[in-house]
Amino acid sequence: MNKIKEKDLWKKVRGRFDDNHVELGRHWSYNIINDPKRLLFVLSRYKFAAKMACKGMHVLELGCSEGIGTPILTEFSKSYTGVDNDSDSIMAADKNWGREDIRFINDDFLGKRYGEFNSIISLDVIEHIDKRDEPVFYETIYANLADDGICVIGTPNITASRYASEASKKGHINLFDAGRLKRSLKEMFHNVLVFGQNDEVIHTGFAPMAHYLIVVGSCKIKR
Numbered sequence: 001m002n003k004i005k006e007k008d009l010w011k012k013v014r015g016r017f018d019d020n021h022v023e024l025g026r027h028w029s030y031n032i033i034n035d036p037k038r039l040l041f042v043l044s045r046y047k048f049a050a051k052m053a054c055k056g057m058h059v060l061e062l063g064c065s066e067g068i069g070t071p072i073l074t075e076f077s078k079s080y081t082g083v084d085n086d087s088d089s090i091m092a093a094d095k096n097w098g099r100e101d102i103r104f105i106n107d108d109f110l111g112k113r114y115g116e117f118n119s120i121i122s123l124d125v126i127e128h129i130d131k132r133d134e135p136v137f138y139e140t141i142y143a144n145l146a147d148d149g150i151c152v153i154g155t156p157n158i159t160a161s162r163y164a165s166e167a168s169k170k171g172h173i174n175l176f177d178a179g180r181l182k183r184s185l186k187e188m189f190h191n192v193l194v195f196g197q198n199d200e201v202i203h204t205g206f207a208p209m210a211h212y213l214i215v216v217g218s219c220k221i222k223r
Helices: 003-016 026-034 037-053 087-097 131-144 158-163 166-171 178-186
Strands: 058-062 079-084 102-106 117-123 145-156 189-198 201-203 212-220
Touching: 026 037, 026 087, 037 117, 037 145, 037 189, 037 201, 037 212, 058 131, 079 087, 087 102, 117 131, 131 145, 131 178, 145 158, 145 178, 178 189, 178 212
Parallel strands: 058 079, 058 117, 079 102, 117 145
Antiparallel strands: 145 212, 189 201, 189 212
16 A cells, blocks of 8 residues: 555544544453454454444444444444443443444443434344343343344354353353244344354354354334
8 A cells, every 4th residue: 555545544544533543441452462363253243244234324232342343333334322331341442432423331231222223233242141131132122223223143153162161151141053043033023134153254054063143133023
């Protein structure tokens, strides 16, 4: 890239975010040091979600953590709201990405309504929610999503749990296979599509061999 184009690109980036650098919080600093490839996998999920659901949309992310996916989700969106109950993560997210059309809320989102959104994204969240609270999670999505909205949920595949670390197993208390994940969203949406992910590749291959699952729901069932 020549110097002129590089300078113009940098101006564009700085125009989107006021500061010219980011400071990762505790969670992503740990990941970058101990398992840097995970960042690639996670950003691939966000890229997919952004392509499927975020262009021209008002976006709500449930469980946004430090907002590592915010720059991707907001590249072509109209607005973005990220919610997480980890105050340290929200502070890091707001410091790095917060602006007029990008806001972060420190809250336990279960059962809450933050407005009406065209797109709801929730990656690596549902597996941490107790099965008793799972219906509230779905109701939260339903209550915040416009009738013509799109929802993208991502979670590790239970078929890959035998290869997970002990720390991961302790935190992942509610794992899904592709069938259960699809059935859960069919209660809310007329259209449900299930995708798999291995490393950074998202595909429509044999679901039990996927390490990660991503489900897309659209066209809400009216109640």
